[in-house]
Amino acid sequence: MSWLELFRGALDSLLERRSRSILTVLGLLIGIAAVILTVGLGEGAQAQVGSAISALGTNMLIVTPGSVSTAGVSGGLGSASTLTLADASALSNATDCPQISQVAPVSQHTASLAAGTNTWTAPVVGTTPSYLAIRDRQVVLGQPFTAGEVQAQAHVALIGTEVVQNLFPSSRTIGRTITINGVPFSVTGELNPAGSSANANEDNLVIIPISVAESLFGSRGPYAQSLSQILLSATGPTTMSAAYQEADSLLLELHQLPTPAAADFTITPQTSLLATASSVSKTMTVLLGGIAAIALLVGGIGVMNIMLVSVSERVQEIGLRKALGATPGVILRQFLIEASLLGLGGGVLGVGLGVGGSLLVPSLLHAPIVISLPAVVGAVVVAVGIGLCFGVYPAARAARLSPIEALRSA
Amino acid sequence: MSKSYGSGAAQVDALRSVDLTVERGDYLAIMGQSGSGKSTLMHILGCLDVPTSGSYRIGGADVSQLTEAALAEVRNRRVGFVFQQFHLLPRISAVRNVELPLIYGGMHPRAARRERAEEALAIVGLEDRLSHRPTELSGGQQQRVAIARALVTDPDILLADEPTGNLASDQATELLSIFDTVHDAGRTVVLITHDPDVARRARRQVRIRDGQIVSDVNKPA
Numbered sequence: 001m002s003w004l005e006l007f008r009g010a011l012d013s014l015l016e017r018r019s020r021s022i023l024t025v026l027g028l029l030i031g032i033a034a035v036i037l038t039v040g041l042g043e044g045a046q047a048q049v050g051s052a053i054s055a056l057g058t059n060m061l062i063v064t065p066g067s068v069s070t071a072g073v074s075g076g077l078g079s080a081s082t083l084t085l086a087d088a089s090a091l092s093n094a095t096d097c098p099q100i101s102q103v104a105p106v107s108q109h110t111a112s113l114a115a116g117t118n119t120w121t122a123p124v125v126g127t128t129p130s131y132l133a134i135r136d137r138q139v140v141l142g143q144p145f146t147a148g149e150v151q152a153q154a155h156v157a158l159i160g161t162e163v164v165q166n167l168f169p170s171s172r173t174i175g176r177t178i179t180i181n182g183v184p185f186s187v188t189g190e191l192n193p194a195g196s197s198a199n200a201n202e203d204n205l206v207i208i209p210i211s212v213a214e215s216l217f218g219s220r221g222p223y224a225q226s227l228s229q230i231l232l233s234a235t236g237p238t239t240m241s242a243a244y245q246e247a248d249s250l251l252l253e254l255h256q257l258p259t260p261a262a263a264d265f266t267i268t269p270q271t272s273l274l275a276t277a278s279s280v281s282k283t284m285t286v287l288l289g290g291i292a293a294i295a296l297l298v299g300g301i302g303v304m305n306i307m308l309v310s311v312s313e314r315v316q317e318i319g320l321r322k323a324l325g326a327t328p329g330v331i332l333r334q335f336l337i338e339a340s341l342l343g344l345g346g347g348v349l350g351v352g353l354g355v356g357g358s359l360l361v362p363s364l365l366h367a368p369i370v371i372s373l374p375a376v377v378g379a380v381v382v383a384v385g386i387g388l389c390f391g392v393y394p395a396a397r398a399a400r401l402s403p404i405e406a407l408r409s410a
Numbered sequence: 411m412s413k414s415y416g417s418g419a420a421q422v423d424a425l426r427s428v429d430l431t432v433e434r435g436d437y438l439a440i441m442g443q444s445g446s447g448k449s450t451l452m453h454i455l456g457c458l459d460v461p462t463s464g465s466y467r468i469g470g471a472d473v474s475q476l477t478e479a480a481l482a483e484v485r486n487r488r489v490g491f492v493f494q495q496f497h498l499l500p501r502i503s504a505v506r507n508v509e510l511p512l513i514y515g516g517m518h519p520r521a522a523r524r525e526r527a528e529e530a531l532a533i534v535g536l537e538d539r540l541s542h543r544p545t546e547l548s549g550g551q552q553q554r555v556a557i558a559r560a561l562v563t564d565p566d567i568l569l570a571d572e573p574t575g576n577l578a579s580d581q582a583t584e585l586l587s588i589f590d591t592v593h594d595a596g597r598t599v600v601l602i603t604h605d606p607d608v609a610r611r612a613r614r615q616v617r618i619r620d621g622q623i624v625s626d627v628n629k630p631a
Contacts, residue, residue: 005513016501320497323458324559325486325514327479403458407493 006330010337017310021342024306028346028386029353031296032379036354037361038292039375042285044368049277052195059101059237060134060270061244063087063230063251082264083227085210087254091232096250099243101235104131107213108228113206115167115178122163124180124206126213134233137202142174142189150209157185160205161193180206183216240269299346300386307339307394311401318398319406328399335395336388343387347380354379411464411474413450413621424450425461426621432567432600437593439601439612447621449571452602456491456569457484469566486515490560492570496552498544498559505531505540508559515563530558534588550581557588567598574608586611 014021065082088105091097107126112119125131128150132139145156157178164173173187185208194202208216234243244267251265311318318331326334355376358369413425424447432438432455442448453459454466457473460481465474473484485491490511498507508527517523531537534554544552553573560568570589574582586608593599593613601612609615617625 002516002518012502316495316497317499320493320499321510321514322482323456323485323491323497324511325482325563327482327514329479330482330514404453407458407497 006333006337007341010334010341013310013314014338014341020306021345024302024342025345025349027302028296028299028343028383029350031292031299032347032350032383033353033357034292034295035289035382036351036371036375036379037357037369038288039285040354040358040369040371041361041367042281042288043370043372043375044362045281045284046278047370048368049281059234059240059243061232061234061240061247062268062270062273063091063232063247064266064268065226065229066264066266082255083230085214085227087251088227088230090250090254091230091247097243097246099235099239099246100232102130102134102231102233104128104134104231105210105227106131106229106231107210107217107226109213109217111181111206111217113163113167113178113180115176118167118169120163120166122160122204122206123200124208124213124216126208126210126216128210131207131231134231137194138192139189140192142187144189145209150211153211153215154209155183155185155212156188156209158189158191158207159187160191160203162201162204163206164190178206180208181216185212240271244269296382296386300390303339303342303387304390304394306342307335307391308397310338311335311394311398314398315401315406318401319403319408322401322403323407331401332395332399335398336391339391339395340384340387342391343384344380346387347383350383351376351379411454411461411466413447413454413459413462424621425454427464428618428621428623430616430623430626432598434566434598435593435596437589437599437611437613438616439603439609439614440616440618441603441606441609442618443604446618448602448604448618450621451618452569452571452600455567455600456489457481482514486511487563488566490563490565490568492553492556492560492568492573494572494575496544496549496556496576498552498555500544503541503543504536504547504555504558507544507555508562511559511563526562527558530562531555533561533592534558548581549577550585553577553581553585554588557585557592561592561597565597567600568592569600569602571602572604573601574603574605582608 063083083105085105088103091100092103104127108123110121111124112121114120129144129147131137132144139158142158144158145154149156157180159167159173159178167173167178168176173190176187177184178187179185191203191205191207232243232247234240247267248260248263252260252263255264257263321331322328355371358371361367362369411425411429412423412427414421414423416422428447428451430451440448440451450459454461457468457476458481460466460474460476465472467473468484468488473481476484499510505524505527508530509523512523512526517526528537528540531540534557536551536554536558539547539551539555544555547555553576557568557573560570568589573589574585577585589599589601590611599612601608603609613629615625615627615629616623
């Protein structure tokens with residue numbers, strides 16, 4: 001008996017029990033759509049985190065004060081303030097650190113802003129012009145401040161789009177004055193929109209010269225001369241680890257520390273941030289995907305259930321087919337094909353629903369969904385496989401039926 | 411040959427040392443009350459079952475030791491069944507019902523199959539009911555479709571189990587005349603029945619009781 005005939009026969013008997021077939025397919029469909037959507041959401045989140053982190057700057061190393069583990073006691077990132085401007089200028093010395101191309105000291109504080117009657121609160125970053133290059137930010141309107149202005153302690157500020165929206169809702173910004181903690185600054189530039197990264201809103205930001213930040217925030221807090229972090233960029237992606245080594249040994253020497261274990265700072269390559277963040281979203285994907293897989297399993301059991309019902313309902317038909325010359329193998333194949341057609345239907349429709357949902361969900365949840373072709377093909381293959389696997393037992397039962405018994409049960 | 415079910419004290423001997431030879435072109439009626447063993451005999455004759463002991467040969471070939479799959483092939487090629495309950499597939503047309511054995515026999519192409527099925531339906535006088543579903547046909551017509559299905563593979567033997575059991579008498583008469591025609595065309599026909607009126611049609615009448623043949627009478631031609 002040809003496969004074509006088997007498919008035709010299987011399709012006939014599925015259509016004969018149309019509403020039941022549709023309901024069975026529905027069970028699988030929901031499982032497949034859930035898998036597609038959750039995996040798509042996970043991949044979307046991963047892609048978003050990845051692009052957000054790489055938007056932080058390429059080839060970037062971040063030096064933060066405090067060690068992850070000091071003498072067995074975990075201090076935590078940023079728990080101590082041991083980085084100074086002297087560290088930053090030493091790191092920018094080209095002879096000591098040939099693989100470090102740019103250095104930006106960062107002193108970050110949250111401050112209250114005002115322009116006219118509008119007020120706002122945003123992180124204020126005191127730094128040097130290198131910051132923009134390392135973080136890959138652009139000034140889209142106006143001019144960035146210069147190293148000379150840093151030297152001269154000019155009261156100038158670059159503001160992010162969110163700050164613009166809140167302080168200058170409907171007017172131009174360049175040349176206007178804002179106050180930061182009551183001290184007036186002249187706005188010289190607007191930053192490009194950069195969106196949100198994993199842990200910060202890159203658009204809610206004011207950048208001022210580091211020299212001014214020192215006097216602005218210097219009297220507050222116990223670590224007057226310390227920096228929040230120092231950003232470094234390596235000369236290229238391949239020199240990241242060399243740059244890491246240079247920074248590490250130079251800072252150990254400057255801080256007069258004998259061993260790397262005693263380090264009072266932590267250097268984090270941007271790539272490791274990426275790895276951490278994507279492993280988090282990968283965990284989420286696996287978790288959600290697992291739940292969806294359970295839904296799929298339930299759908300598969302539905303297929304088995306319906307096929308078993310179908311076998312016991314069609315005992316006479318099976319007996320007749322055997323009397324007419326169907327071998328056990330042919331009967332087995334017929335029922336397996338029926339089950340996998342149910343799987344195929346569930347898979348194709350589930351992919352349809354999943355892809356449809358992926359067009360709809362992002363606008364509802366503001367979460368990106370990435371549907372990849374392998375996921376789609378995989379889902380259909382898995383659905384057919386589920387139909388096949390859960391169809392084996394009912395099909396084997398059908399194949400084993402004795403034609404006499406089957407014909408007798410009238 | 412013999413056939414028994416169960417074992418030990420619960421053993422039931424459905425057939426006891428039955429020896430039966432059916433000649434090619436024979437028209438045979440196997441008669442007996444229910445429980446006489448005539449159904450078991452029919453199952454073995456139709457290769458739906460195998461004897462517990464002894465042997466069964468069709469055209470010289472022993473089929474009593476064959477596997478399930480091999481038996482299925484013998485049924486397909488050598489035996490045509492007609493059942494009391496018709497046993498047609500309800501959702502497909504008459505002609506597709508008749509095509510089924512050809513499909514299991516692996517006949518190609520489809521057009522040739524269709525042609526054979528239409529010829530078989532013409533023999534039973536249903537050439538104008540090809541695309542009707544069984545539910546749209548009368549009982550007599552359904553049983554004629556079943557006869558066409560049994561004949562379509564050109565089997566060595568046509569086995570009919572109480573073929574008129576579910577039919578009104580006028581339809582039954584009409585149907586029996588089809589068996590006569592089929593026999594006249596040279597085919598071996600075996601009727602299993604408890605109805606003497608049906609059995610009278612046949613040329614040879616075999617009575618079976620308690621699993622044994624009690625009489626075997628050839629009606630003078």
